[in-house]
Amino acid sequence: PTIYAITPTYSRPVQKAELTRLANTFRQVAQLHWILVEDAAARSELVSRFLARAGLPSTHLHVPTPRRYKRPGLPRATEQRNAGLAWLRQRHQHQQRAQPGVLFFADDDNTYSLELFQEMRTTRKVSVWPVGLVGGRRYERPLVENGKVVGWYTGWRADRPFAIDMAGFAVSLQVILSNPKAVFKRRGSQPGMQESDFLKQITTVEELEPKANNCTKVLVWHTRTEKVNLANEPKYHLDTVKIEV
């Protein structure tokens, strides 16, 4: 099956560095289609040029987050992930049977091992695995008994129906297509509940397929990049040539 990675991304000083790390990983994964969705009113030249040279099958989308939702404490990238879902559904709408495919949401700042892709490729409906460096702990993970998810090891809001980060699950294309209305919602979605709100629409906890040796191996990390210090950027004496950053 093809792995579709939906990556929301937005303009900031570290953007190209993040995308470079991500492309260097994805390039090593067979049959991966990268759906990069810019949080912007138009496709930027930086990302267009970057993708053209990235050497990966990709689709470049864009949708701006409405200004009212650009606030601390509100979920990020809702519109961008939905744009990726809409593209996938549109692309496969005329097929009688879904082509084998697996979707996952790959934020641009996380760290992904290559083993993760081998694990998710065998997803039948919805698969799950641990995520490192999240929830105020070294990792969060689904608790597994007899091959079934029975609960969650997490340091944060253990009452979430699916106490899992965006980086902790994959969904088969078949499930995406047979639940055409499943999307990320702004209304009523509290911070940190996006994953649960989405997963509730397409699966149940009992149905989840544990990966990474019954969820005992961390294969993806919720790393976050430090905000860069640009205090010494010149205000007047600008560099005399145009530099691609």
Ligand code: UGA
């Ligand atoms: C956590 C989760 O890991 C995310 O999946 C979730 O979207 C996010 O919380 C949330 O609050 O909604 P965190 O590291 O705090 O992640 O969020 P970011 O990595 O800053 O953003 C998640 C993704 O959205 C990234 O791919 C980022 O490039 C993108 N983003 C962020 C935008 O497209 N626009 C923005 O204004 C901010």
Ligand code: MN
């Ligand atoms: Mn992040």
